[in-house]
Amino acid sequence: MNIIRNIKGSKDLLPSDVCNWQALESAIHNFTKKFGYKEIRTPIFEESSLFERGVGADTDIVNKEMYSWMDQGNKSLTLRPELTAPVVRAYIQHELGKLNPINKLYYLGPLFRRERPQKGRQRQFHQFGVEVFGSPFPEQDAEVILMAYSLLKSLGLNQINLEINTIGSQDNRAEYISILQNILNDYRTHLSSLDQQRLDKNPLRLFDSKDPKCIELLEDKAPTMYKYISKDDREHFSSVCTMLDALSIPYVHNERLVRGLDYYTHTTFEITSKSLGSQDAICGGGRYDGLVEQLGGPVTPAIGFAAGIERIMLALDTDFAGESIDIFIVAMGSEAIQFGMQIAQELRLKYNLVVVVETLQRSLRSQMREANRLSAKYCIIIGQDEINKATMMVKNMQDGSQDDINKSDIINYFINK
Numbered sequence: 154m155n156i157i158r159n160i161k162g163s164k165d166l167l168p169s170d171v172c173n174w175q176a177l178e179s180a181i182h183n184f185t186k187k188f189g190y191k192e193i194r195t196p197i198f199e200e201s202s203l204f205e206r207g208v209g210a211d212t213d214i215v216n217k218e219m220y221s222w223m224d225q226g227n228k229s230l231t232l233r234p235e236l237t238a239p240v241v242r243a244y245i246q247h248e249l250g251k252l253n254p255i256n257k258l259y260y261l262g263p264l265f266r267r268e269r270p271q272k273g274r275q276r277q278f279h280q281f282g283v284e285v286f287g288s289p290f291p292e293q294d295a296e297v298i299l300m301a302y303s304l305l306k307s308l309g310l311n312q313i314n315l316e317i318n319t320i321g322s323q324d325n326r327a328e329y330i331s332i333l334q335n336i337l338n339d340y341r342t343h344l345s346s347l348d349q350q351r352l353d354k355n356p357l358r359l360f361d362s363k364d365p366k367c368i369e370l371l372e373d374k375a376p377t378m379y380k381y382i383s384k385d386d387r388e389h390f391s392s393v394c395t396m397l398d399a400l401s402i403p404y405v406h407n408e409r410l411v412r413g414l415d416y417y418t419h420t421t422f423e424i425t426s427k428s429l430g431s432q433d434a435i436c437g438g439g440r441y442d443g444l445v446e447q448l449g450g451p452v453t454p455a456i457g458f459a460a461g462i463e464r465i466m467l468a469l470d471t472d473f474a475g476e477s478i479d480i481f482i483v484a485m486g487s488e489a490i491q492f493g494m495q496i497a498q499e500l501r502l503k504y505n506l507v508v509v510v511e512t513l514q515r516s517l518r519s520q521m522r523e524a525n526r527l528s529a530k531y532c533i534i535i536g537q538d539e540i541n542k543a544t545m546m547v548k549n550m551q552d553g554s555q556d557d558i559n560k561s562d563i564i565n566y567f568i569n570k
């Protein structure tokens with residue numbers, strides 16, 4: 154009979170993976186807390202219209218990558234493909250802006266995009282991200298970029314590059330878009346039918362095209378948006394750069410960095426890693442000053458980023474959580490196992506120790522081998538003899554020394570271990 158396998162583009166995380174994930178997750182929680190950010194958790198599914206209105210109907214995500222279905226109540230629902238729109242929805246719905254003038258939030262969780270799976274690209278993947286609501290100032294942009302860059306550095310990612318840009322406000326964009334359309338219309342026959350549609354409906358999305366002809370055409374003919382942004386926007390961007398210089402964060406100004414989602418305004422940024430293959434973007438983000446209002450909330454400046462956890466793992470390519478336990482209880486026979494379980498529980502509760510008890514009724518030799526496999530610091534060896542004598546042997550697995558300990562003293566023995 155055929156066995157049932159996981160869905161293409163999704164992955165099982167086995168215990169050997171999970172210990173690395175847990176270490177990364179706790180590094181992320183600790184890191185974000187140091188900046189005073191608070192965690193938010195939103196549902197895995199949302200109304201489809203949230204992403205259509207929020208991310209943009211012409212984006213690749215909404216156009217071809219969403220897992221959507223009609224539920225029994227005739228509502229179109231979607232597994233979240235990104236988390237900015239859901240966090241904005243929650244911010245508006247719970248009126249978080251009324252509680253605090255500034256809300257600094259972070260999240261960590263699974264997302265779903267029906268992309269072609271390859272190294273670093275899955276259909277179910279995970280992101281860590283932050284979203285800040287309330288500050289229009291360049292200091293906020295600098296703080297968010299600092300967080301993204303220094304978190305990746307602190308995890309041990311050395312070969313990373315930060316690119317930043319500004320795409321100005323929605324108002325300046327109208328002028329740029331019409332110029333872009335005028336120029337590229339002369340070359341529309343060079344474009345694929347999808348890119349021709351993009352040219353007509355949302356020319357900025359041409360920058361997401363994977364077609365080499367389109368990429369070449371944009372490089373040769375398209376002016377960069379930077380030339381069309383206002384004086385205020387230039388000043389904002391230049392302040393962000395000055396602050397990044399002061400914080401010693403190296404960056405490159407890439408005038409062609411647009412990002413593939415419609416909600417961005419002003420500052421955009423991306424961090425890539427040389428150690429990844431073609432899917433080299435670890436993190437992307439930017440300002441989205443119009444999105445809260447566009448989704449029905451009050452005018453609210455906002456900025457954030459998200460980083461792909463799988464890509465961080467790939468770029469790290471090391472085990473950064475060494476698995477070890479404090480005590481392995483070697484127990485021979487059911488009476489010994491029962492006693493072993495009692496003292497294990499006392500040691501866990503009293504001293505917070507990690508204690509594993511034998512439950513396979515293996516030979517003494519196999520149990521000692523298991524203790525070594527688990528990198529136990531100590532073994533407590535309990536056999537029928539030990540139960541009769543009311544003593545047990547404690548073996549220090551690091552230096553090999555052994556002590557015979559009275560049954561009544563065994564818990565206290567570990568007081569300072």
Ligand code: HAM
Nearest residue numbers: 235237274275278434435436437438439457458459461
């Ligand atoms: P994004 O650029 O679509 O931005 O995704 C951010 C990161 O998620 C990427 O740089 C990548 O590391 C990871 N990622 C995306 N798709 C996949 C995939 N199929 N498989 C594995 N990893 C993937 C956003 O999602 C925005 N919401 C970021 C943001 C937050 N902007 C402002 N606030």
